[in-house]
Amino acid sequence: MTLGGGLHRAPPVRPAFGQRADVLRGPARNFDLVVDLGQRIGSVQWLRGFVTCFGLCYAAWSLAPGFQPLPGAVPAPLPDTQFAEARTLAIAPLAYGGDTGRRMAPTDAVEPLTETPERPIVDLRATLSRGDDFASVLERAGVAASEAAQAAALIANVVPVADIRPGTLVDMVLGRRPNHMVARPLDKLAFRARFDLRVELERIGGALTLRQIPISVDDTPLRIQGLVGESLYRSARAAGVPSAAVEAYLRALNTQLNIPAGISSSDRFDIIVSHRRAATGETETGELLYAGLTRANGHSLQLMQWESEGRSQWFEASGVGRQTGGMTRPVPGGVSSGFGMRFHPILNYSRMHQGVDLRASYGTPIVAVSDGRVEFAGWHGGHGNAVALNHGGGLETLYGHMSRIAVRSGESVHRGAVIGYVGSTGLSTGPHLHFEVHRNGVPVNPLGATFASRAQISGADLAAFHDRLRSLLGTPVGANQREEQNAVRAGTNRTAR
Secondary structure (H helix, E strand, O other), X not given: OOOOOOOOOOOOOOOOHHHHHHHHHHHHHOOOOOOOOOOOOOOHHHHHHHHHHHHHHHHHHHOOOOOOOOOOOOOOOOOHHHHHHHHHHOXXXXXXXXXXXXXXXXXXXXXXXXXXXXXXXXXXXXXXXXXXOHHHHHHHHOEOHHHHHHHHHHHHOXXXXXXXXXXXXXXXXXXXXXXXXXXXXXXXXXXXXXXXXXXXXXXXXXXXXXXXXXXXXXXXXXXXXXXXXXXXXXXXXXXXXXXXXXXXXXXXXXXXXXXXXXXXXXXXXXXXXXXXXXXXOOEEXXXXXXXXXXXXXXXXXXXXXXXXXXXXXXXXXXXXXXXEOOEEOOOOOOEEEOOEEXXXXXXXXXXXXXXXXXXXXXXXXXXOOOOEEEEEEEEOHHHOEEEEEEEEOOEEEEXXXXXXXXXXXXXXXXXXOEEEEEEOOOOOOOOEEEEXXXXXXXXEOHHHOOEEEEEEOOHHHHHHHHHHHHHHHOOOOOHHHHHHHHHHXXXXXXXXX
């Protein structure tokens, strides 16, 4: 409509872009290309989906390319003779007739040998077994009996076969022989006769010549220390002590302590074993030489093996050995004056002798007969330097005429502990020990008590014992261990044979 009154048709209204998209999207919502052929079977939608699937499969089949072989050159087959020769040299599975590694059959050009050639020399290594002699070892290796006996006689002049350890390795070189009917001659022989000696045999000018090669050996003992911890055995083994030495160490401690109750985890062990290290790098660890134990309370137990009275046993640093029996005897000597009335050699009148006099040389260690506490330590009139011990249960002991006192009043001592040394102080005519036993304050005859036998070193033997002990205690800790570690780093340490 216009202002002039004329009637005109209104122009069509065009939908916006978004509105046109909605118009086209409406029918598309109802058209689904992906149809589930497992649902609504037989419906129009299902039929449309089936037709679509069939059309796609047909199009893929019709457009697929064909398979045709490509022409190529085919090699001509080998003749039978060439194929047989190539097959023996080719790599092929045995299942397919491969002959890889097999020898070709000989032809007419091959001539058989009348005699098989031998190696000019033969290197052998034999082992000396228990009960063997060198002659039998050489004969088993192929040496003639006469030559084996000659070599064994040369070796026996240097070292007896019985001294050579079973399992010793013998290196031999056998020379050329003129024919198969005779044995090979012995050209060279070498073996380790001892830890410090190597023996070599060599044929020079047609005759066997023996040569001895000494090997320098360091005999410095091996000393190992460590903390006892939860297990003395495991701690010592972890520190590098051989198992046999640990067992010997425990047996040595058991002569003086109650194992394992007498050892605490805070104690420290000190072990010295014999040890040899050859210049060639081999090492050999031997027997236990010293058994030490540093207690947590500061006291130390030092034991060293020593031969006394024809037998070897463990002794403390004071020279006191193992105890067997009941109470410990204070000194190893016999009785020089008994218990009871006697004529006093100095006062020149008879009076009661309340103890016994025991023979002992000057300086002999005096040990406590049983565990106790020091009641008195000092000058005690006619007894001179004396020590009185209270063992409990009304039992007391007194030790007189000491040259030196080793304990203090109020100190606790264990059975076998050194409390002083024999002297001749007070009313005494010579070095000896005056020993008394009191029960409930009444003196009793000490000879009625049951004493244990306890070995003890004295005199010149004691001085030699102390010299040897000081020498062992001067061994640095782990000295040989450091040398072995350095040798291992240098690649020179070999297993001893």
